[in-house]
Amino acid sequence: MSDGASPLESVFTYAAPALKFGRGAATEVGYDVRGWGARRALVVTDPDVAAAGHAETVADSLRAHGIEVVVYDRARVEPTDASLIDAVDFARAESGRAGIDAVVAVGGGSSIDTGKAVALLLTNPGDLMDYINAPVGKARAPERPVLPLAAVPTTTGTGSESTTICVLDVLSLKVKTGISHPALRPRLAVVDPSLSATQPAGVIAAAGMDIACHALESYTARWFADQPAKTAEQRVPYCGSNPISDVWSERALGLLAGAFRAAVRREPGDPAAPADPAAADAMALAATFAGLGFGNAGVHVPHANAYPIAGRVRDFRPADYPGQEPMVPHGMAVGLTAPEAFRFTFDAAPQRHLRAARLLAGATDASAAADGPDLLPTVLVDLMRDIGLPNGLAAVGYGAGDVDDLVAGALQQQRLLATAPKDVTAEDLAGVVGASLELW
Amino acid sequence: MSDGASPLESVFTYAAPALKFGRGAATEVGYDVRGWGARRALVVTDPDVAAAGHAETVADSLRAHGIEVVVYDRARVEPTDASLIDAVDFARAESGRAGIDAVVAVGGGSSIDTGKAVALLLTNPGDLMDYINAPVGKARAPERPVLPLAAVPTTTGTGSESTTICVLDVLSLKVKTGISHPALRPRLAVVDPSLSATQPAGVIAAAGMDIACHALESYTARWFADQPAKTAEQRVPYCGSNPISDVWSERALGLLAGAFRAAVRREPGDPAAPADPAAADAMALAATFAGLGFGNAGVHVPHANAYPIAGRVRDFRPADYPGQEPMVPHGMAVGLTAPEAFRFTFDAAPQRHLRAARLLAGATDASAAADGPDLLPTVLVDLMRDIGLPNGLAAVGYGAGDVDDLVAGALQQQRLLATAPKDVTAEDLAGVVGASLELW
Numbered sequence: 001m002s003d004g005a006s007p008l009e010s011v012f013t014y015a016a017p018a019l020k021f022g023r024g025a026a027t028e029v030g031y032d033v034r035g036w037g038a039r040r041a042l043v044v045t046d047p048d049v050a051a052a053g054h055a056e057t058v059a060d061s062l063r064a065h066g067i068e069v070v071v072y073d074r075a076r077v078e079p080t081d082a083s084l085i086d087a088v089d090f091a092r093a094e095s096g097r098a099g100i101d102a103v104v105a106v107g108g109g110s111s112i113d114t115g116k117a118v119a120l121l122l123t124n125p126g127d128l129m130d131y132i133n134a135p136v137g138k139a140r141a142p143e144r145p146v147l148p149l150a151a152v153p154t155t156t157g158t159g160s161e162s163t164t165i166c167v168l169d170v171l172s173l174k175v176k177t178g179i180s181h182p183a184l185r186p187r188l189a190v191v192d193p194s195l196s197a198t199q200p201a202g203v204i205a206a207a208g209m210d211i212a213c214h215a216l217e218s219y220t221a222r223w224f225a226d227q228p229a230k231t232a233e234q235r236v237p238y239c240g241s242n243p244i245s246d247v248w249s250e251r252a253l254g255l256l257a258g259a260f261r262a263a264v265r266r267e268p269g270d271p272a273a274p275a276d277p278a279a280a281d282a283m284a285l286a287a288t289f290a291g292l293g294f295g296n297a298g299v300h301v302p303h304a305n306a307y308p309i310a311g312r313v314r315d316f317r318p319a320d321y322p323g324q325e326p327m328v329p330h331g332m333a334v335g336l337t338a339p340e341a342f343r344f345t346f347d348a349a350p351q352r353h354l355r356a357a358r359l360l361a362g363a364t365d366a367s368a369a370a371d372g373p374d375l376l377p378t379v380l381v382d383l384m385r386d387i388g389l390p391n392g393l394a395a396v397g398y399g400a401g402d403v404d405d406l407v408a409g410a411l412q413q414q415r416l417l418a419t420a421p422k423d424v425t426a427e428d429l430a431g432v433v434g435a436s437l438e439l440w
Numbered sequence: 441m442s443d444g445a446s447p448l449e450s451v452f453t454y455a456a457p458a459l460k461f462g463r464g465a466a467t468e469v470g471y472d473v474r475g476w477g478a479r480r481a482l483v484v485t486d487p488d489v490a491a492a493g494h495a496e497t498v499a500d501s502l503r504a505h506g507i508e509v510v511v512y513d514r515a516r517v518e519p520t521d522a523s524l525i526d527a528v529d530f531a532r533a534e535s536g537r538a539g540i541d542a543v544v545a546v547g548g549g550s551s552i553d554t555g556k557a558v559a560l561l562l563t564n565p566g567d568l569m570d571y572i573n574a575p576v577g578k579a580r581a582p583e584r585p586v587l588p589l590a591a592v593p594t595t596t597g598t599g600s601e602s603t604t605i606c607v608l609d610v611l612s613l614k615v616k617t618g619i620s621h622p623a624l625r626p627r628l629a630v631v632d633p634s635l636s637a638t639q640p641a642g643v644i645a646a647a648g649m650d651i652a653c654h655a656l657e658s659y660t661a662r663w664f665a666d667q668p669a670k671t672a673e674q675r676v677p678y679c680g681s682n683p684i685s686d687v688w689s690e691r692a693l694g695l696l697a698g699a700f701r702a703a704v705r706r707e708p709g710d711p712a713a714p715a716d717p718a719a720a721d722a723m724a725l726a727a728t729f730a731g732l733g734f735g736n737a738g739v740h741v742p743h744a745n746a747y748p749i750a751g752r753v754r755d756f757r758p759a760d761y762p763g764q765e766p767m768v769p770h771g772m773a774v775g776l777t778a779p780e781a782f783r784f785t786f787d788a789a790p791q792r793h794l795r796a797a798r799l800l801a802g803a804t805d806a807s808a809a810a811d812g813p814d815l816l817p818t819v820l821v822d823l824m825r826d827i828g829l830p831n832g833l834a835a836v837g838y839g840a841g842d843v844d845d846l847v848a849g850a851l852q853q854q855r856l857l858a859t860a861p862k863d864v865t866a867e868d869l870a871g872v873v874g875a876s877l878e879l880w
Contacts, residue, residue, distance in 0.1 A: 011462035019684070022451035031672030037585075145477075232471030243725060244459070247691055285683060 012224040012242040013235060014296050015182065016162055017151070017189040021288065023281070026152055026192035029058050029104060030065030036148050036187070038102035040068040042091055042122075044115040046075040048322055049107040054154050054195050058106050067102075070094045075107060075114040078310075078327070079168045084117045085128055091118045104150045105186075109158025109167075109330070112151045116166040116184045119147040128179075133415075136170055136177045151186040154195040156283040157207025157331050159214055159291025161189035164237045169311065175412070176307045182237050185295070193284040197277060201264045202320025205387040208260050208283060209335030211252060212360065212383070214290035216342065216376070218297035219249035219356050220349055221419045238298030238419060241352075248293030250359060255286035257362025264387045300420035301341040301410075305433060306333035308409025309393065316396040328396050335384060336393055337436040339377035344432050346373040348421035381440050392439040403434050452664040452682035453675060454736050455622065456602055457591070457629040461728065463721075466592055466632035469498050469544060470505030476588050476627070478542035480508040482531055482562075484555040486515040488762055489547040494594050494635050498546050507542075510534045515547060515554040518750070518767070519608045524557045524568055531558045544590045545626075549598025549770070552591045553606040556624045559587040560606075568619075573855075576610055576617045591626040594635040596723040597647025597771050599654055599731025601629035604677045609751065615852070616747045622677050625735070633724040637717060641704045642760025645827040648700050648723060649775030651692060652800065652823070654730035656782065656816070658737035659689040659796050660789055661859045678738030678859060681792075688733030690799055695726035697802025704827045740860035741781040741850075745873060746773035748849025749833065756836040768836050775824060776833055777876040779817035784872050786813040788861035821880050832879040843874050 020028065033041055041062050045055040050073040059069045072090050076083035094100055100122060105115025120131060123144045130140040151161035166179045199207070224240040241249075259282035267273035274280060310333040315326045328336075346353045350373075357376035361367035366382035369375050390396050398406065407429040411417070417424045460468065473481055481502050485495035490513040499509045512530050516523035534540055540562060545555025560571060563584045570580040591601035606619045639647070664680040681689075699722035707713035714720060750773040755766045768776075786793045790813075797816040801807035806822035809815050830836050838846065847869040851857070857864045 009462075011460060011465045011468070013458070013460050015458040016456060018453070018455040020451060020453050021683075022449075025451045028451070028672035232468035243461075247687055247729075251687055289687075 006228040009225050009227045009229045012239045012244070013237070014244045015185060015237065016292050016295065017186045019189050019191065019288065021191045021285070023192060023194045025190050026054070026057050026195055027061050029150055029152060029190050030061035030063070030067060032188055033062060033102050033104060033150055034065040034067055036102055038067055038148070040070065040098060040100050041102040041104050042094065042100045042118065043069055043071045043104045043106060044075055044087065044111055044118060045071065045073050045106045046077060046108070046111050047073055049111065049154050052154070052198070054152070055106045058104055058152055062104065068098070070100065075111040077108065077110045077323070079110050079114050081128060081168055081170045084114060084168055087114050087118050088121045088128060091122055095122050100147070102148050102150070104152065106152040106154065108153065108155040109160035112153065112158070112160040112186070113166040113168070115149050115151065117179065119149045120179065120184060122147050131179045132170070133177050133180055136173060136175060141181060142183050146183040149186040150188040150190060152190045152192065152195070153287070155199060155203065155207050156196045156280070156287040157210040159287060159294060161186055161191070162288070162291035162295035164295070174311070176311050189288070191284055191288050193281040196284055197274070197280045200320035201266055201271070201388070202318055203329075204263050204283065205389055206318065206329040206331035206335070207287075208256065208263065208331065208387065209338070209384070209389065210331030211283070211287045211290045212256055212260070213302045213334045213338050214294040214299060215249040215252040215256070216338065216356050216360070217299035217302060218245050218290070218294040220342065220345055220352050220421055221297045221300055222421045237296065239296060240419060241297050245293040245297035248289045249297070252286045252290035252293065253356060253359035255282050255289065257360055259283050259286065260383065261386050298416070298419040300416055301345065301424060301432065302334045302338040304410045304413035304416040305337040305341070305406065305429070306330060307413055308406045309333040309336060309396070309398070311409060312402070312405065314397045332389060332396070335389060336396065337432055339380040339439060340432040340435040342376045342380070343373050344428060345421050346376070385440055392437050393433070394437045398437065400434065400437065403430055406433050446668040449665050449667045449669045452679045452684070453677070454684045455625060455677065456732050456735065457626045459629050459631065459728065461631045461725070463632060463634045465630050466494070466497050466635055467501050469590055469592060469630050470501035470503070470507060472628055473502060473542050473544060473590055474505040474507055476542055478507055478588070480510065480538060480540050481542040481544050482534065482540045482558065483509055483511045483544045483546060484515055484527065484551055484558060485511065485513050485546045486517060486548070486551050487513055489551060489594050492594070492638070494592070495546045498544055498592055502544065508538070510540065515551040517548065517550045517763070519550050519554050521568060521608055521610045524554060524608055527554050527558050528561045528568060531562055535562050540587070542588050542590070544592065546592040546594065548593065548595040549600035549607075552593065552598070552600040552626070553608070555589050555591065556606040557619065559589045560619065560624060562587050571619045572610070573617055573620055576613060576615060581621060582623050586623040588627040590628040590630060592630045592632065592635070593727070595639060595643065595647050596636045596720070596727040597650040599651075599727060599734060601626055601631070602728070602731035602735035604735070614751070616751050629728070631724055631728050633721040636724055637714070637720045640760035641706055641711070641828065642758055643769075644703050644723065645829055646758065646769040646771035646775070647727075648696065648703065648771065648827065649778070649824070649829065650771030651723070651727045651730045652696055652700070653742045653774045653778050654734040654739060655689040655692040655696070656778065656796050656800070657739035657742060658685050658730070658734040659693075660782065660785055660792050660861055661737045661740055662861045677736065679736060680859060681737050685733040685737035688729045689737070692726045692730035692733065693796060693799035695722050695729065697800055699723050699726065700823065701826050738856070738859040740856050741785065741864060741869075741872065742774045742778040744850045744853035744856040745777040745781065745846065745869070746770060747853055748846045749773040749776060749836070749838070751849060752842070752845065754837045772829060772836070775829060776836065777872055779820040779879060780872040780875040782816045782820070783813050784868060785861050786816070825880055832877050833873070834877045838877065840874065840877065843870055846873050
């Protein structure tokens with residue numbers, strides 16, 4: 001925050017991958033990767049995405065353009081240091097054998113983040129921990145160009161295809177952290193809504209809350225010019241809300257207003273059949289737009305809270321997610337404290353909170369609520385109830401006795417909290433988390 | 441146009457340079473270019489921009505980051521084959537002497553386009569004519585990576601910093617043509633409104649019409665999905681209006697509504713003093729946004745007409761432009777047939793024309809005009825009169841006897857006319873051009 005004496009910032013930056021969007025786009029990846037001069041590409045994916053055939057669609061496109069393909073299909077949902085090291089070891093062995101000159105990640109944010117780590121470590125020396133953000137790792141900057149990465153998302157949420165960060169759990173420290181560097185941004189995002197059309201309703205609901213929070217947090221992030229001036233060397237990819245991220249955030253909220261509830265609805269009697277297939281395309285576009293926004297503005301309190309909410313899960317198992325391990329899906333973890341977080345940040349930027357609420361409400365009943373700190377929380381709770389999200393932190397297994405622990409975890413995310421539109425104390429977070437135990 | 445039997449397009453693409461925007465941004469170029477690993481950079485600029493000190497500001501930043509600088513300051517306003525060959529010969533000689541690994545263009549669209557040709561031909565074999573669009577040139581595709589290009593615009597209009605095209609006159613053939621390839625898109629655009637703050641009113645007016653037409657033509661371009669399906673190989677950077685270019689076009693029009701007239705106004709008694717300096721920043725942002733839009737959607741009838749209108753000038757000399765040669769500035773040439781062009785295209789996309797008109801009108805008197813084919817022409821003529829543009833083609837020296845000749849020139853721009861929302865015949869163009877002799 002500015003001390004009033006320092007000069008204020010006058011510059012913002014914007015970067016994004018090239019984008020190819022539309023049904024069928026995934027069958028064209030080979031053309032683009034071939035245009036980079038690639039001859040042997042590593043496809044990074046996870047077992048479920050591979051089983052759905054999406055990785056093979058992409059591999060076929062690569063082969064059709066004369067590119068030899070190696071597939072790594074063990075990307076872990078919620079990557080860990082161990083899972084990333086496994087991927088890097090595999091990639092380095094293959095690279096040593098016959099060379100790899102491009103990485104193509106096919107999957108959710110986890111596969112794309114795994115692809116980022118691989119692309120980084122295939123051309124740069126050292127090991128994973130050298131590049132992980134301090135204080136957990138050494139925050140080393142890549143000294144050589146990172147391999148070009150094409151990201152093909154198969155879920156509509158994370159926005160990882162647009163961002164410069166790779167998120168992981170360091171198992172020995174029980175901490176969620178990341179690698180963050182502009183060189184990690186994918187060169188190309190291929191968003192093919194036909195790949196995400198078969199997501200179950202529970203996944204759409206959680207991932208969609210991630211989209212909504214990307215847009216809402218970017219839009220309410222501290223304005224770039226309300227921060228102290230930086231030198232070129234001090235700039236980070238996340239520069240706060242700015243005239244360009246605002247455009248994407250507003251558009252994403254408008255798309256969500258029209259499509260989110262419809263995307264979750266199933267045909268009567270057939271829980272596998274989306275009632276409104278066109279809504280899936282709009283959600284894919286919303287995810288892309290929100291990613292383009294938060295990939296440059298940043299996110300704040302709800303995302304900071306999400307780290308410990310996901311990380312300290314006990315035995316909650318969400319509907320519609322594969323696997324037997326307890327988990328709070330990322331988008332659900334982000335969404336559960338969002339209403340209270342935005343009630344807390346309201347006074348720092350009232351007009352932005354109100355406009356965001358109006359955009360997200362669309363023509364729903366919640367749009368009739370009165371202007372004020374309660375409007376955005378009302379709109380969010382109304383949405384969360386409609387799409388079937390749990391009614392607060394208690395519904396995923398946390399109690400009043402966990403608040404201090406969750407707050408301690410959120411406070412470790414200072415990089416995110418600094419993006420909030422106002423200073424955030426432990427007491428502030430305790431208020432937000434405590435009020436999020438039960439939302440309606 | 442679709443024949444109704446072919447499948448329709450389902451994919452659109454989007455690409456853009458990384459962007460650094462704000463007052464002071466030009467002093468940071470060296471940091472970014474150094475990040476590309478560059479050691480010796482060629483600065484391409486024109487004599488007037490060099491005299492204003494802008495090229496030196498950028499060169500200083502490069503040197504401060506340890507980059508050796510060579511300056512080429514003979515870029516021609518409205519580049520020709522001869523002027524581009526002069527720049528390429530200079531650059532190749534310098535590259536042969538001590539290597540050049542980045543190009544930084546500082547100036548208007550002409551300097552940036554010159555930088556594109558240089559960046560292309562420093563790493564690729566052959567000569568300029570090999571790469572010029574067919575049928576004038578051989579339309580050869582670059583076989584090696586083009587040198588990275590940073591573009592630092594000093595005018596608010598062309599959008600060349602966002603696009604994949606280099607426009608030039610081939611003198612021996614008296615034809616305006618270009619080099620068009622995705623590899624020509626700058627890697628970085630540095631938009632520093634302080635560099636364009638001193639433009640005279642006449643330049644702001646003409647360049648601002650270029651911004652307006654970039655946005656209006658992109659917004660009314662044939663919708664990407666109303667075209668026949670393409671293969672990856674058939675795609676071109678300009679894919680028609682689409683969900684992303686629409687965002688930029690709408691925002692650019694909104695910014696112009698609030699800032700264009702104000703940016704042209706001078707302090708009473710001091711024609712060099714802008715009455716509203718903040719309006720210059722908004723115009724720079726509008727130019728950037730419109731460039732991000734049309735750099736992916738494309739432009740159509742007004743830009744096609746502008747080629748012969750500028751190319752066949754007799755003795756018109758615009759106020760506020762340097763030099764003694766007759767010229768119709770590009771933005772003026774584009775704007776003069778825009779009202780009639782949009783009256784002609786109205787019926788192909790009525791809602792888009794009406795929405796664009798409402799956005800551009802803002803709260804002006806013209807916003808009260810009735811919905812229909814006349815609305816956008818009314819809004820445009822109202823704007824053009826206010827900012828001091830000539831009252832039609834007759835005011836820049838053309839008469840009824842020139843219409844056929846101008847139409848013949850516009851018909852050569854089939855690449856642009858194909859982007860129009862409806863088919864365009866010679867008769868259609870004759871109607872547009874003939875009605876544009878006198879606008880009010």
